[in-house]
Amino acid sequence: xxxxxxxxxxxxxxxxxxxxxxxxxxxxxxxxxxxxxxxxxxxxxxxxxxxxxxxxxxxxxxxxxxxxxxxxxxxxxxxxxxxxxxxxxxxxxxxxxxxxxxxxxxxxxxxxxxxxxxxxxxxxxxxxxxxxxxxxxxxxxxxxxxxxxxxxxxxxxxxxxxxxxxxxxxxxxxxxxxxxxxxxxxxxxxxxxxxxxxxxxxxxxxxxxxxxxxxxxxxxxxxxxxxxxxxxxxxxxxxxxxxxxxxxxxxxxxxxxxxxxxxxxxxxxxxxxxxxxxxxxxxxxxxxxxxxxxxxxxxxxxxxxxxxxxxxxxxxxxxxxxxxxxxxxxxxxxxxxxxxxxxxxxxxxxxxxxxxxxxxxxxxxxxxxxxx
Amino acid sequence: xxxxxxxxxxxxxxxxxxxxxxxxxxxxxxxxxxxxxxxxxxxxxxxxxxxxxxxxxxxxxxxxxxxxxxxxxxxxxxxxxxxxxxxxxxxxxxxxxxxxxxxxxxxxxxxxxxxxxxxxxxxxxxxxxxxxxxxxxxxxxxxxxxxxxxxxxxxxxxxxxxxxxxxxxxxxxxxxxxxxxxxxxxxxxxxxxxxxxxxxxxxxxxxxxxxxxxxxxxxxxxxxxxxxxxxxxxxxxxxxxxxxxxxxxxxxxxxxxxxxxxxxxxxxxxxxxxxxxxxxxxxxxxxxxxxxxxxxxxxxxxxxxxxxxxxxxxxxxxxxxxxxxxxxxxxxxxxxxxxxxxxxxxxxxxxxxxxxxxxxxxxxxxxxxxxx
Numbered sequence: 001x002x003x004x005x006x007x008x009x010x011x012x013x014x015x016x017x018x019x020x021x022x023x024x025x026x027x028x029x030x031x032x033x034x035x036x037x038x039x040x041x042x043x044x045x046x047x048x049x050x051x052x053x054x055x056x057x058x059x060x061x062x063x064x065x066x067x068x069x070x071x072x073x074x075x076x077x078x079x080x081x082x083x084x085x086x087x088x089x090x091x092x093x094x095x096x097x098x099x100x101x102x103x104x105x106x107x108x109x110x111x112x113x114x115x116x117x118x119x120x121x122x123x124x125x126x127x128x129x130x131x132x133x134x135x136x137x138x139x140x141x142x143x144x145x146x147x148x149x150x151x152x153x154x155x156x157x158x159x160x161x162x163x164x165x166x167x168x169x170x171x172x173x174x175x176x177x178x179x180x181x182x183x184x185x186x187x188x189x190x191x192x193x194x195x196x197x198x199x200x201x202x203x204x205x206x207x208x209x210x211x212x213x214x215x216x217x218x219x220x221x222x223x224x225x226x227x228x229x230x231x232x233x234x235x236x237x238x239x240x241x242x243x244x245x246x247x248x249x250x251x252x253x254x255x256x257x258x259x260x261x262x263x264x265x266x267x268x269x270x271x272x273x274x275x276x277x278x279x280x281x282x283x284x285x286x287x288x289x290x291x292x293x294x295x296x297x298x299x300x301x302x303x304x305x306x307x308x309x310x311x312x313x314x315x316x317x318x319x320x321x322x323x324x325x326x327x328x329x330x331x332x333x334x335x336x337x338x339x340x341x342x343x344x345x346x347x348x349x350x351x352x353x354x355x356x357x358x359x360x361x362x363x364x365x366x367x368x369x370x371x372x
Numbered sequence: 373x374x375x376x377x378x379x380x381x382x383x384x385x386x387x388x389x390x391x392x393x394x395x396x397x398x399x400x401x402x403x404x405x406x407x408x409x410x411x412x413x414x415x416x417x418x419x420x421x422x423x424x425x426x427x428x429x430x431x432x433x434x435x436x437x438x439x440x441x442x443x444x445x446x447x448x449x450x451x452x453x454x455x456x457x458x459x460x461x462x463x464x465x466x467x468x469x470x471x472x473x474x475x476x477x478x479x480x481x482x483x484x485x486x487x488x489x490x491x492x493x494x495x496x497x498x499x500x501x502x503x504x505x506x507x508x509x510x511x512x513x514x515x516x517x518x519x520x521x522x523x524x525x526x527x528x529x530x531x532x533x534x535x536x537x538x539x540x541x542x543x544x545x546x547x548x549x550x551x552x553x554x555x556x557x558x559x560x561x562x563x564x565x566x567x568x569x570x571x572x573x574x575x576x577x578x579x580x581x582x583x584x585x586x587x588x589x590x591x592x593x594x595x596x597x598x599x600x601x602x603x604x605x606x607x608x609x610x611x612x613x614x615x616x617x618x619x620x621x622x623x624x625x626x627x628x629x630x631x632x633x634x635x636x637x638x639x640x641x642x643x644x645x646x647x648x649x650x651x652x653x654x655x656x657x658x659x660x661x662x663x664x665x666x667x668x669x670x671x672x673x674x675x676x677x678x679x680x681x682x683x684x685x686x687x688x689x690x691x692x693x694x695x696x697x698x699x700x701x702x703x704x705x706x707x708x709x710x711x712x713x714x715x716x717x718x719x720x721x722x723x724x725x726x727x728x729x730x731x732x733x734x735x736x737x738x739x740x741x742x743x744x
């Protein structure tokens with residue numbers, strides 16, 4: 001990915017993103033989804049940078065998806081005009097910011113998954129004198145937010161009766177869950193996702209609420225869900241950079257991964273292990289090595305050397321162990337690693353390096369750590 | 373900690389720091405260490421904010437400790453004049469920044485733990501025309517950086533012969549390791565720490581290198597190591613805010629913990645669990661629940677309700693489960709949680725709320741995410 005001179009110019013530990021490869025990933029997803037006559041609304045959770053949102057829109061995306069209003073504000077500041085905040089809009093301060101944001105973009109879609117939440121949002125909208133477009137989140141098995149399918153029509157009717165809200169669609173995040181359990185058959189998961197969302201939409205329409213948007217899809221199921229013809233929007237995120245996790249989920253290949261960590265070896269006083277200059281502040285810990293289902297060999301994958309594993313970390317120390325008992329690493333050496341989960345990896349960085357047409361530059365991760 | 377009105381003003385998920393309680397913790401540590409005729413050089417890893425460094429210095433600390441040069445720069449910008457970067461100084465860019473920093477503070481101490489690293493640092497110092505004060509890191513059993521005790525005298529002699537470097541001391545991080553294994557007997561660990569460091573210093577002096585500073589100590593062992601009389605500086609960090617982990621390590625009580633998470637319940641469609649608006653982007657995952665030695669019940673401790681546990685997270689979703697099968701939580705409710713490990717918790721936040729004399733205000737975590 002980088003030549004020797006570029007590697008020696010890096011301030012480690014750091015992340016480098018191959019922008020040319022990211023463009024290819026953007027193009028490939030856009031083409032497949034468009035060919036299925038479906039709309040694409042990528043989730044910004046993976047890149048957290050307006051420039052990549054604009055790249056996705058330029059390639060044909062209809063808009064973007066965020067999780068939080070503070071992320072949406074950053075993307076609006078960066079030029080995005082059509083934003084879906086796919087997370088139940090609950091909380092006074094958050095709602096006030098969302099209403100303010102709705103006044104300065106072309107389209108802002110908010111999310112609800114309960115009547116209590118919708119009522120509070122309705123009250124705020126009425127008080128502010130605005131009408132907010134909302135989508136109802138459907139729980140298709142991921143076990144977090146969303147209303148159960150059998151309760152969705154009644155809730156949709158109740159929400160559509162509230163002033164200040166305009167219910168225009170439903171959405172879900174299901175990913176690789178099939179009949180309530182994880183599956184390795186992406187097509188099976190996507191088929192169930194399409195059917196569940198289509199049937200739910202039909203039931204809501206039959207109850208008298210003429211919703212239009214049926215939004216589903218993750219990176220593993222996005223294209224396949226689009227190809228069912230049963231949804232009209234998908235919201236994948238990770239596809240832009242891909243990661244080791246996606247290769248395990250049969251949704252990416254190693255040569256499609258556009259992100260690398262670079263770290264410097266700082267200590268080799270024991271031949272069985274070396275210490276690199278990044279620990280839990282740099283490498284995310286949401287994926288724990290050596291646990292099911294994928295048994296990742298470390299907190300990131302040491303590139304080009306299957307003998308080495310990032311096995312243990314403190315905040316600033318990454319302990320690279322060797323299966324053979326001798327790491328062969330030396331002080332000052334720079335190694336590259338592939339992220340298990342790229343979204344949480346990017347979130348640890350205040351800035352990243354971008355590599356584009358052979359040129360390296362630094363870019364702030366403008367929406368990192370945005371929690372509100 | 374907060375009244376109803378203050379809670380409703382919070383933008384959740386967030387962290388609130390009780391500054392008055394932090395001051396008490398600062399004072400208590402300073403008094404105990406000073407009474408032992410030892411110097412205190414607190415580690416900024418816990419707070420990452422210059423204002424707390426200045427509070428520690430004002431209370432009597434001799435200087436501060438950082439892990440990275442980018443953190444030290446932030447602290448120097450904030451007014452700190454005496455800084456120890458307690459991490460092997462390896463890497464061209466990092467070294468250049470350290471040399472630049474050395475020109476604008478009263479005292480900057482760097483760290484080495486290998487001859488290769490020391491030679492590169494020496495070369496850079498000579499090229500820049502400066503002399504850098506360095507300390508040698510000693511491996512007292514933590515199993516990460518540091519030179520083994522039996523190799524320390526030879527290495528100290530070799531380093532002290534290098535131009536551009538001035539070797540003035542040794543340091544270690546051992547914490548609750550005794551005879552190579554974790555212990556619950558803090559006094560035993562501290563006694564071993566003091567003895568090991570004292571003996572190493574004597575051996576280095578006997579080899580002809582007149583080092584002065586013997587620096588050790590964490591929050592669990594800091595006071596006890598100081599009281600051995602065998603070290604002349606300790607570098608605890610977590611004591612300023614304390615956390616649930618420290619209570620397990622017999623180094624703090626629940627009423628000394630100065631930090632709380634606040635999060636809003638966004639979804640309660642299942643009575644067995646509720647979803648709060650913070651996940652792995654807000655709550656750190658370096659401490660995994662239900663694993664030895666401490667079996668933390670969740671990713672943070674739900675305050676005031678032992679029936680509830682933050683059991684599962686995605687990036688934006690925190691799943692709070694109930695032992696009784698009914699969380700009793702409602703949409704819009706704000707709950708407070710106590711961090712397992714406060715240092716990594718603060719590092720996830722772009723800003724935090726400070727509560728001082730009853731008044732809440734926001735403060736940027738200026739040195740969060742500083743990796744270089």
